[in-house]
Each structure stands twice: as structure tokens, then as C-alpha cells.
Amino acid sequence: MDFEIAHAAWIRSHLDRRAGERKGRLERGHRHGKLSFLLHVWWPLVGHFDHLHPEYEVLDWRGRSYFADFAWLPHHTKIIFEIKGFGPHVRDMDRKRYCDELNRETFLQTMGFRVISFSYDDVADRPELCMTLLRMLLSRYQTLQASDVLADRAGKEIVLLAFELARPIRPKDVENHLGVDHRTAVRHLDELCKKGWLKPLPSGKGLRIFNYGLARTNWQEWEW
Structure with a gap:
């Protein structure tokens, strides 16, 4: 129609x-x-x-x-x-x-x-x-069922959280926000780095990754 x-x-x-x-x-x-x-x-x-x-x-x-x-x-x-x-x-x-x-x-x-x-x-x-x-607004009200959709929603929530925090995001922030364990939080953050939304911020002598920064600042690039 x-x-x-x-x-x-x-x-x-x-x-x-x-x-x-x-x-x-x-x-x-x-x-x-x-x-x-x-x-x-x-x-x-x-x-x-x-x-x-x-x-x-x-x-x-x-x-x-x-x-x-x-x-x-x-x-x-x-x-x-x-x-x-x-x-x-x-x-x-x-x-x-x-x-x-x-x-x-x-x-x-x-x-x-x-x-x-x-x-x-x-x-x-x-x-x-x-x-x-x-699209970003309505996506927060869509019914979520399949596990792959849930994983996608987690990524969106993390990106939104990163914008809201206005500072580098930490695994602990994701743990508290999504109610997940540390390993799951790191996995979500790593996946967002692979997609080009976040970038790791090495620090310390061993250049360990404790924080992640936004790699993009244009919300229109995200396919919600």
C-alpha cells in the first residue's frame, strides 16, 4: 500500500x-x-x-x-x-x-x-x-526475542551509554548498565570495536585495556 x-x-x-x-x-x-x-x-x-x-x-x-x-x-x-x-x-x-x-x-x-x-x-x-x-528512539520499544537481536540491542545500549557518560566507557559501566558479568561486558565492548564504533584506549606500563572511547560521533552512521 x-x-x-x-x-x-x-x-x-x-x-x-x-x-x-x-x-x-x-x-x-x-x-x-x-x-x-x-x-x-x-x-x-x-x-x-x-x-x-x-x-x-x-x-x-x-x-x-x-x-x-x-x-x-x-x-x-x-x-x-x-x-x-x-x-x-x-x-x-x-x-x-x-x-x-x-x-x-x-x-x-x-x-x-x-x-x-x-x-x-x-x-x-x-x-x-x-x-x-x-529510529534510535523506537528501537528502545521494539519487542526483543531472538538471541541475535538481543545481542544487537546490547550493542546499541552500550553506544547510547557511551554518549551519555561523555567520557571513556569501562567494562564496569557495561556490567552495571546491562546486569552482565565482566567477561560478557568485555566481549560486547570488543565486538563494538570490531564494528568501528568504539576504540580501545590502552593505558599503564603493560598498555592494558581498561577504557574504551567512541570511534564515531555521527549517530546517523549506526544502522538502528
Whole structure:
């Protein structure tokens, strides 16, 4: 099924289940920036709209309705995606609106939502970057079954941990993060070195390997 057919059916299915302002908001609000995100980022990466809800209504901390651009709600996962243009979200925003936006995002986090924002400029001009970041995010929620997939996931988790630590990563860091023994941690680190993601950092008289540094700093090179 191509994008146009799948998208039309998806929107129709949501319109048929809505009434009042929830329906009107979808009819009025599903415009260029959101369509561009779906066409150039979401569809090429995911290939379907399952569990994705457009113009999703939630209440803010004042009890007022707020319509998120998209909400992805598979099982117990709750992620809100916003496509933010520079004009309405930066250039034309006054102090009160700025405070309200930050408070709303914080409130949504307390309600169990993870709020992810993409700039309109990146969606329009650098969709491959958005796809890479989105792939990294969604990979954390994919069901893992086979042992080879589990091993691949461990590698991804270690690379993410290395970015988060912002310092050389040690086997002990991997042991604590993944709950594995020392030998398994070293094996994962060695495999990432072979793949070119990490590099050993010899130290001491015997030049033993106690630490590993990032060999790449471009997340887009990783095939998540």
C-alpha cells in the first residue's frame, strides 16, 4: 500500500471516531508540516500508522484541552511527537506562551508521556537526521526475542551509554548498565570495536585495556 492510500484511510478512520472540536481540529490542523513528517520521516521508517494518533487531545495542568501533533500509543508506551516551526514556537512567542509551553511539556512528562519535538526545518530539509533519531528512539520499544537481536540491542545500549557518560566507557559501566558479568561486558565492548564504533584506549606500563572511547560521533552512521 502506498503512502497516499494508507494516509487517507488512516485519517478517515480517526475522523469517523471523532465528533465536535476533536474532529474539527483534525480537519483543520493536519497541514503541511505534519504531512511532511509523516511522508518523509515516519512512513519511510515505520511503513504504517498503527498506534499513531493525529491531533491527539490531552489536558494540560490547568485542565485545558491541548492537541498534540501526534501520539504514539502502543501497549503501555506513551510518546507525543511535536513538529515545531521556528516562527510560532520561537520568533513569535511571548514570555507567557513560552512559560506555558514549558509547563505543559513538564506536566505531560509527569503524566507518563514522553515528549519528542522535531523542528520543521529538519523535517523539511534534513529528514534523514530525523529518521535516524526516530529510529534510535523506537528501537528502545521494539519487542526483543531472538538471541541475535538481543545481542544487537546490547550493542546499541552500550553506544547510547557511551554518549551519555561523555567520557571513556569501562567494562564496569557495561556490567552495571546491562546486569552482565565482566567477561560478557568485555566481549560486547570488543565486538563494538570490531564494528568501528568504539576504540580501545590502552593505558599503564603493560598498555592494558581498561577504557574504551567512541570511534564515531555521527549517530546517523549506526544502522538502528
